[in-house]
Amino acid sequence: MSLKSNLHNLKEKYKGTKMAPAFNAIHTFLYLPNEVTHNGTHIKAADDLKRTMNIVIMALIPCLLFGMFNAGYQHYAAIDAAKGITTEFSVLGSFITWDNFWIGIIKVLPLVVVSYGVGLLVEFIFAVIKGHEVEEGYLVTGMLVPLIVPIDTPLWMLSVAVVFGVVIGKEVFGGTGMNILNPALTIRAFLFFAYPTWMSGDKVWVYDAVNRVGTADAISGETILGSYAQNQEIVYSNWDIFFGFIPGSVGETSTFLILLGAAFLIFTKIGSWRIILSTFIGAAVMGIIFNQIVALDIITDSSKFYGLMNTNWWQHLMIGGLAFGAVFMATDPVTGSQTNKGKWIYGFLIGFISIMIRVFNPAYPEGVFLAILLMNVFAPTIDHYVVQGNVKKRLKRLKAKTA
Amino acid sequence: MGLLSKKDAKLITDPLTDNNPITIQVLGICSALAITAELKASIVMSVSVLFVLGLGNVVISLMRNIIPSKIRIIVQLIVVATLVIIVDLVLKAFAYELSKTLSVFVGLIITNCIIMGRFEAFALGNGPWKSFLDGVGNSLGYAVILIIVGFFRELLGSGTLLGIQVLGDPIEKTGLYAFGYENNGFMLLSPMALIVVGLIIWVQRSRNQALIEEN
Numbered sequence: 001m002s003l004k005s006n007l008h009n010l011k012e013k014y015k016g017t018k019m020a021p022a023f024n025a026i027h028t029f030l031y032l033p034n035e036v037t038h039n040g041t042h043i044k045a046a047d048d049l050k051r052t053m054n055i056v057i058m059a060l061i062p063c064l065l066f067g068m069f070n071a072g073y074q075h076y077a078a079i080d081a082a083k084g085i086t087t088e089f090s091v092l093g094s095f096i097t098w099d100n101f102w103i104g105i106i107k108v109l110p111l112v113v114v115s116y117g118v119g120l121l122v123e124f125i126f127a128v129i130k131g132h133e134v135e136e137g138y139l140v141t142g143m144l145v146p147l148i149v150p151i152d153t154p155l156w157m158l159s160v161a162v163v164f165g166v167v168i169g170k171e172v173f174g175g176t177g178m179n180i181l182n183p184a185l186t187i188r189a190f191l192f193f194a195y196p197t198w199m200s201g202d203k204v205w206v207y208d209a210v211n212r213v214g215t216a217d218a219i220s221g222e223t224i225l226g227s228y229a230q231n232q233e234i235v236y237s238n239w240d241i242f243f244g245f246i247p248g249s250v251g252e253t254s255t256f257l258i259l260l261g262a263a264f265l266i267f268t269k270i271g272s273w274r275i276i277l278s279t280f281i282g283a284a285v286m287g288i289i290f291n292q293i294v295a296l297d298i299i300t301d302s303s304k305f306y307g308l309m310n311t312n313w314w315q316h317l318m319i320g321g322l323a324f325g326a327v328f329m330a331t332d333p334v335t336g337s338q339t340n341k342g343k344w345i346y347g348f349l350i351g352f353i354s355i356m357i358r359v360f361n362p363a364y365p366e367g368v369f370l371a372i373l374l375m376n377v378f379a380p381t382i383d384h385y386v387v388q389g390n391v392k393k394r395l396k397r398l399k400a401k402t403a
Numbered sequence: 404m405g406l407l408s409k410k411d412a413k414l415i416t417d418p419l420t421d422n423n424p425i426t427i428q429v430l431g432i433c434s435a436l437a438i439t440a441e442l443k444a445s446i447v448m449s450v451s452v453l454f455v456l457g458l459g460n461v462v463i464s465l466m467r468n469i470i471p472s473k474i475r476i477i478v479q480l481i482v483v484a485t486l487v488i489i490v491d492l493v494l495k496a497f498a499y500e501l502s503k504t505l506s507v508f509v510g511l512i513i514t515n516c517i518i519m520g521r522f523e524a525f526a527l528g529n530g531p532w533k534s535f536l537d538g539v540g541n542s543l544g545y546a547v548i549l550i551i552v553g554f555f556r557e558l559l560g561s562g563t564l565l566g567i568q569v570l571g572d573p574i575e576k577t578g579l580y581a582f583g584y585e586n587n588g589f590m591l592l593s594p595m596a597l598i599v600v601g602l603i604i605w606v607q608r609s610r611n612q613a614l615i616e617e618n
Binding site for chain 2: 154190198
């Protein structure tokens with residue numbers, strides 16, 4: 001007997017019992033279920049929730065692989081820097097190496113495993129208690145979470161945050177499709193407020209830097225945002241920043257790969273190009289405003305805001321998590337705006353507020369997740385006014401016609 | 404129940420569970436969010452409210468037939484204000500540090516909706532003994548929630564209980580901290596108090612389905 005019919009028999013056997021949803025989830029995840037609907041007309045389409053989720057995960061795989069190599073690369077680069085050795089950079093020679101990948105395996109892979117393990121366990125428990133099928137919502141969240149945390153995040157912290165994010169961020173609202181906040185960002189926000197020392201500073205972004213504090217082998221890796229916030233010069237070239245050979249959260253450093261993912265999402269019509277584009281526009285507008293303020297000498301280099309205000313607006317688009325947030329977080333169809341006009345407003349404000357928080361909060365110079373969470377809350381309001389505006393316009397048209 | 408009749412006993416036990424002022428009536432939330440970061444503050448706040456509500460209910464109940472109904476709110480306010488000032492001065496005299504932690508919130512007991520709510524809903528229509536029991540019951544119901552929230556927030560947020568380090572020393576890295584455990588700073592922020600209260604409400608309503616409101 002094949003695995004499929006085995007699973008099917010198990011499903012029949014446990015039908016009606018409490019554990020049924022758990023078996024059904026595995027069955028439908030791997031295969032097309034045997035049951036078919038009987039009444040009425042149905043639209044048959046290939047892009048159900050599971051396929052949608054899987055496409056997003058496919059778009060994230062390059063970022064994950066890059067993050068695994070980058071974890072090792074940043075580690076060895078920081079050690080070299082601490083020893084005073086300068087090495088010539090080459091992609092094949094010093095980036096895609098087994099040493100780098102090995103660090104990715106021992107550091108990044110556990111984050112992925114814990115994120116999926118804990119998150120899906122919570123989903124299974126809720127499905128069994130509430131007696132509904134296991135929902136696929138966690139598939140993407142589970143992949144996003146390891147990509148947006150610092151590499152040295154302790155695994156127990158991640159588990160606590162995942163439990164909190166899935167229960168408070170999603171299940172209390174009624175599960176997949178009902179949440180008002182993006183669960184992955186809820187998890188990130190929880191980590192940030194609960195354990196701020198592990199989420200910021202110049203130690204957490206490079207593997208092993210935290211353990212080496214105070215020893216002779218101490219290493220550090222400040223993010224680019226961190227350097228700018230402290231009015232320091234950065235040592236990375238713009239191409240390094242664009243391709244992502246910089247310290248940062250695990251999978252968000254490479255703007256290039258994120259844009260590839262964006263192209264894939266837009267091509268498959270999973271991600272909204274309106275939201276992605278308007279987020280970048282919003283960020284650019286805010287960046288240009290700040291650049292102008294500096295150009296007019298309103299803020300001089302004695303101000304603590306100078307470093308980030310003086311950052312070129314196009315550089316703002318590449319550093320920090322802005323691109324990752326715009327492409328993979330803001331476009332979440334559940335928590336984002338639904339109407340086309342609403343999507344423009346929603347995206348624009350995310351970008352605009354992100355850069356504003358970035359500049360005015362030097363203690364923690366990354367505002368993207370806060371901006372997206374804030375706009376998640378406002379998305380239904382934006383949609384409401386867009387719809388009402390349309391209703392009013394059509395009423396006016398009707399009046400003009402009948403009058 | 405030798406001391407209390409069944410009906411009287413219900414006045415005390417009801418607010419503890421099925422008619423809890425915080426989780427069911429959702430009153431007195433502000434103070435529950437503001438001062439529960441430490442267990443000690445929660446206990447002192449609970450005792451203060453117990454004193455004000457227990458005594459205030461008796462006073463209002465005794466005066467209930469002579470208060471003109473047009474100015475009853477003002478009279479009630481004067482009674483609460485008097486009692487709160489007594490509490491405030493006692494705290495300042497005997498527990499100065501604590502009164503600083505509680506700061507404005509002792510004074511704000513005046514505006515705690517539970518107190519005015521009980522005056523209006525109960526003390527104005529019942530005798531002093533019953534009103535006393537009702538006041539004690541409601542403030543105990545308030546206290547239970549405050550202490551639960553304070554317990555979890557202080558334990559998880561600071562790793563202490565009543566100021567004693569129960570999980571080990573975070574700086575010396577003893578106890579749980581030796582294994583890499585860290586205090587959850589989110590617990591010390593007010594939003595987490597709201598979430599903890601929410602979780603209590605969730606647990607309570609899933610255990611007793613009758614409490615779930617129709618909508």
